[in-house]
Amino acid sequence: MWGGRFAEGPSAVMREINASIPFDKQLWREDIRASKAHVAMLGAQGIVSKDDAETIRDGLDRIAQEYERDGVPEDWDLEDIHMTVESRLTELIGPVAGRLHTARSRNDQVATDFRLWTRAANLRSIAALRRLRMALVERADEHADAIMPGFTHLQTAQPVTLGHHLMAYHEMFARDETRFAAANERLDECPLGSAALAGTGFPIDREATARALDFTAPTRNSLDAVSDRDFALDYLMAASTTAIHLSRLAEEMIIWASQPFGFAKLPDSLSTGSSIMPQKRNPDAAELVRGHAGRIIGAMNALAITMKGLPLAYSKDMQDDKPPVFEAAGLHDLSLAAMAGMVGETTFVTDRMRAAAQAGHATATDLADWLVREADVPFREAHHIVGEAVKLADVKACSLEELPLSDLRKIDERIDERVFDALSIEASVASRRSYGGTAPDQVRQRIAEAREALSDIAPTASRDT
């Protein structure tokens, strides 16, 4: 493509280090789509003849059919998807193919293709997050009354409901969805027509190509347009935050499924056995989701570090933008699907959760609150009194609720029989009706709102790339 200036061809190492076709062939649909938009505009503007524009368009359509059927051929000499398409176009329609590259450069071309690809990745994430949110809401509704220990420091703290716990993840994933949506709002400008870096002298119509590719407007600065990869970082950052949330959920599933906890039985469809220990049922999918988070965050780091030292405008370092995004997107899509399946199909062992909540003196705070409310004891003093009661219950190996009233009154005589109404885990959970609290009626209201929000959201825009 640039033979005119060179006496010798590239060395074998140069060919290999230069080639992006092994990974950027993933952009073939976007590349052909953007080329069709470009050539249609060139034809409409009289920059190439109508006939030539049509010949080029038909050639591009044929290439799309070939790639769909046979895949994209990988010739390192052709470096990347842009040259691969153009070279095939030349084979198919002859020298007129050379008119396609009028008024553009691979720099605006790759920026445009990659934006289109990333926009689709954002939309896939939004759709997958919505499925995961739905699954969480369903299971939370089913278990809005199921009591489990709530933890801080992974130590039993206060009883909560499983519904409340699952809805906590729903909140995270709802926020994540907005990150991908915001990323798409920001990327909604079309770089095509920025050419190599400075724009072009040809009378192009950038509004037309922007519209044809479903962007709201063309980018405003050609230097920025060809050297900006914020959109890819936005995607990776949104994916990283989501991956952190997915990983935390996966970690809980792993803990809950371990025998000492026994809170959950993960679905067969997302577990594996052991080749040596017949009793094993390993939470591999959850562990891989936890592991993939590391790689996704790594991908975000990789691109951030690639970009941070680059002067304007395009530098070849930027070719390295795609592998981390492609890798992260594959891992991210799989992780979202795996966790939606896991949430939907896990059997929660609610008896065991309840027993654990019962066993951990989870209502100690309720006893202290009762002393404050009913006996006007200052909270600090109440805290101390309850500490004594917990100590005694431990000695007697029983729950707070099982301590006889006489024992409690020995610790503090202001305690009377009404205290037992506050000490059950049901009463504890039911009492926490502050907005956003764990009381089942609160949780049910949040579930109803979430359902409403999920049904309200318009179905994902059907932009094709």
Ligand code: ARG
């Ligand atoms: N293969 C290149 C990439 O992925 C395309 C842009 C090349 N531009 C250039 N000036 N060499 O970034």
